[in-house]
Amino acid sequence: MKKKITLKQIAKELDVSISTVSKSLRNSTEISEDTREKVQAFAKLYNFKPNNIALSLKNRKTKTIAVIIPEIVHHFFATVISGIESVANENGYNVIVCLSDESFDKEVINMEMLAGGSIDGFIMSLSKGTQSKGDFHHIQEVINQGMPVVMFDRITNDIFCDKVIIDDKTAAQDAVNYLIFKGEKKIGLITTVDYVSVGKYRTDGYMQALRQNNLIVKDELILKIEDIDNCAIEIEKYIKENDIDGIFAVNELFAVTAIKAARKLGKRVPEDLSVIGFTDGIISNYSTPSITTVSQDGVIMGQKAAKLLIDRLENDEEDEFYTTEIVDTHLVERESTK
Amino acid sequence: MKKKITLKQIAKELDVSISTVSKSLRNSTEISEDTREKVQAFAKLYNFKPNNIALSLKNRKTKTIAVIIPEIVHHFFATVISGIESVANENGYNVIVCLSDESFDKEVINMEMLAGGSIDGFIMSLSKGTQSKGDFHHIQEVINQGMPVVMFDRITNDIFCDKVIIDDKTAAQDAVNYLIFKGEKKIGLITTVDYVSVGKYRTDGYMQALRQNNLIVKDELILKIEDIDNCAIEIEKYIKENDIDGIFAVNELFAVTAIKAARKLGKRVPEDLSVIGFTDGIISNYSTPSITTVSQDGVIMGQKAAKLLIDRLENDEEDEFYTTEIVDTHLVERESTK
DNA sequence: TTGTGCACCGAAAACGTTTTCGTGTTAAAA
């Protein structure tokens, strides 16, 4: 099992200098055609590939970008990665993925680990832990060291950097308006706790839509789920106690769970109860009935984030103007609404 | 925006040598406590972090492993990554993710890109393109260069390396036996084309189960899907034309599509038709009715693969014995079977 | 013969570390 061959070894073998080998391989006219061919043939024979690490050290860039997300077993984040990966590869970048598992500590550790020169820049979505803690010093730190950061979806206004988001509030508003338009009167909301930024914005949108239509916002119609693993019982209880005819859920899981609970309680969807979810994932498409959702295109978000980051990496003149891109959402009408 | 600080700069600033700085930071007793403290304080102040790239170059190892999978927007692969990531991080390794998009060419390009010293080893699942082409020279090449490779799920016997798989044939056999045990007589199979190794093994299992129970294998009951995007029409046609009472589908998507088609045709699941899927993902759990599946634990597969790889990386004595681990599957009984 | 230019090649620095080995200083031992 022969190890990787280096310039030095080729040079020795062919009895020329390292520089000559290097130049020959890059086809420099400085070297005679004879020598060039000889070197190239030898290099090919031994399957020479320049050592990326040495190149990274020399060029002071690694051509790899890190993505930090709360979890990967989640359709939305998986699509975002897919988007990032596609434009990254097109531009000769590698993608390194780290999971924060929704934990502040793991997010910090990961970032510090990577910030030590392994990568050129970050693309990230905040963990719940970080959002609830409100501590972003680790992010500010890498930015201060001159490493660009792009945030997407779960962001914070406390950090100045490029961002890619959807207009959560407006999207939620549209969804609720749609329910109202379809004739639903008593519309409930199933959401997350407030520190998850997107949950908060979507809740705001829900309330605004109601007010605009002169409906009163009743606290008992707003269900805030803390423990996602046991949401089923909570949601069932909520539906049983409130005689609602429309539900806006801030994610797929809540939506499908609500539908299951409703059917268990003898309600028909959408005849007795309309449901709209958020994030157009696998569940919405394949559940029965399929679920009307606010579609949030992760691939596009990922692509935009990667473009922003790579642009910043390739233009060394440091631009102090940060842009936040808002990607469109749209309602995908399916069977869970009238 | 101050750039990253280096040993050299610290040395200059403090008017000592680079070696002294390095040793101080590693707390070498070779350096007086005075100097050590001075250096450490300064380093902390300027937030010094050793440059990973330089370390990688010096140590000839990068502490990062690459995962190459066909696609990430797929629950099974996402879980595998999650498993890999967890044990990798525990051992101080980073994970780089590359998608082959089921294409042979992209798989080759990715591997060549990474093989240039960026990583210490590979964990991979073959793309359909590679499996249909049967060309594995790119994999053999990195192995020859002394870089360990672990394959999982979609593997080939043409390459000698560590592997993590499930016993697809037995698992399929068990599933079909379960259908037979539940009283189904005419059992169909929805599978992929043969070059996908797992598809082939599962098909073998299906046939063996039938034979063992003295049922005849009828070709018209075996539906091989080529184009996954249009499977819905094919499956509907298949169900309409064959009066079957049990279906074994080699993945979730085929299973849920079959259920939808059956209901469309007025068949009740599971009363008129029982369905078993493969790979316990989101769909199986949340569809209505929820789907009985062969559960294939991606997290465990990922963990085992990562362990195998890291073990090999840390033990330099090259062991020519490769192991292939078989992880257990089990049937998760849900609503789509009697 | 001497200068000029060109074609070809090598030495060495640089990227940022770690580590081995050497060296100067000082205090203790002879």
Place this chain on the structure above:
DNA sequence: TTTTAACACGAAAACGTTTTCGGTGCACAA
């Protein structure tokens, strides 16, 4: 006083590249 040993530190090599800057040697013109 001289030798020894401990102590504190620095020089330099090494990891594998790329690139700049200087050489050679040679043909050709002056």
